[in-house]
């Protein structure tokens with residue numbers, strides 16, 4: 001009899017875990033409290049950020065953060081009611097900005113990123129979902145020499161981690177992306193970055209493929225566990241008890257309280273990002289665009305142009321503040337002056353973030369039959385495929401493709 005695995009959470013990470021486990025011969029069940037792919041995985045920027053080894057805590061962050069918190073146009077927001085909860089996270093974040101740690105974290109992130117395509121290729125092919133993926137690359141945009149100089153260390157870190165980059169002046173950038181504003185004086189082209197033109201449709205196609213291959217999606221909210229001598233034997237849901245043999249916790253930012261019930265504390269916070277969609281507008285944009293000055297990203301999606309940005313620290317389910325989305329819309333119009341009108345829709349989703357910019361991927365320190373796969377911050381779409389492959393390798397007892405020591409659940 002095939003062993004059964006219950007994956008908690010059907011965001012992009014849980015769905016990729018489920019598909020890889022299925023390919024290893026496990027009987028797999030996904031338990032999802034809402035619809036697959038409708039939380040953080042719904043509205044992201046869509047980039048497979050293979051060039052994004054640079055962590056979020058960088059040297060000098062201690063000087064920048066206080067100023068950013070008081071600047072209304074800053075991409076960093078913190079709800080004051082959330083300060084007591086977020087403070088320990090920020091202290092760890094600052095500690096992770098030491099130069100030696102930054103180098104180590106970048107190498108660890110890169111060890112996953114180099115397997116992005118290998119982690120996804122069989123899943124995308126198997127689900128016949130290639131129409132949602134493009135290989136047009138990404139361009140970072142700079143509006144002043146000063147911003148470009150400020151990015152020198154991050155660019156060097158990428159280069160040293162083997163990322164292919166081409167430095168362009170403003171005119172060269174506009175030749176490649178004619179819709180760009182004349183404010184752009186420098187750009188960095190990252191041709192190896194792929195993207196999806198609809199993160200939700202990609203996740204949904206993969207979830208449907210999982211079901212087509214015999215997988216089960218149970219619509220229920222996991223509330224707790226019944227623990228026996230060898231780990232959890234049942235999960236407690238709002239719809240009753242489910243027997244479990246092996247459990248994978250992949251519930252995005254909501255993994256924290258469930259991990260705690262399983263005996264592991266993790267500093268996981270919601271770094272809430274926003275998007276606006278300009279429907280029906282195109283301008284021939286091909287690449288994903290990331291503005292260093294404005295901290296917004298722009299991408300031509302299936303249904304129009306999507307602008308994304310901001311890291312707002314607040315409770316994951318607190319109401320969204322759509323004034324933040326309006327700020328993103330204004331910034332997007334500065335980058336692409338042809339962009340007109342009001343956004344057709346606005347959205348907020350919680351990135352599940354650890355202060356050291358690394359996910360947790362590994363076996364639970366307390367229970368042999370539990371695996372953790374969460375906390376992929378800004379890179380959950382990118383890292384989901386390889387995370388799923390690694391979890392499946394762990395569950396079968398095979399050697400893992402990537403050394404998982406930097407991602408241990410008990411590292412904090």
Ligand SMILES: Cc1cc2nc3c(=O)[nH]c(=O)nc-3n(C[C@H](O)[C@H](O)[C@H](O)COP(=O)(O)OP(=O)(O)OC[C@H]3O[C@@H](n4cnc5c(N)ncnc54)[C@H](O)[C@@H]3O)c2cc1C
Pocket residue numbers: 008009010011012013014031032033034035036037038039040041042043044045046047048049220221222223250251252253254255272273274275308309348349350351352374375376377378379380381382383
């Ligand atoms: C604005 C923005 C832009 C981004 N851009 C990019 C990008 O370009 N590239 C990239 O790689 N990443 C990007 N990200 C990050 C990426 O979206 C996330 O890292 C990723 O979606 C996290 O996936 P997940 O499956 O871990 O979490 P989620 O998608 O949040 O899924 C978790 C799932 O678990 C379910 N769940 C939670 N608790 C329970 C429970 N108790 N019982 C049952 N089910 C439960 C939830 O309903 C949810 O469906 C971006 C994020 C944002 C917000």
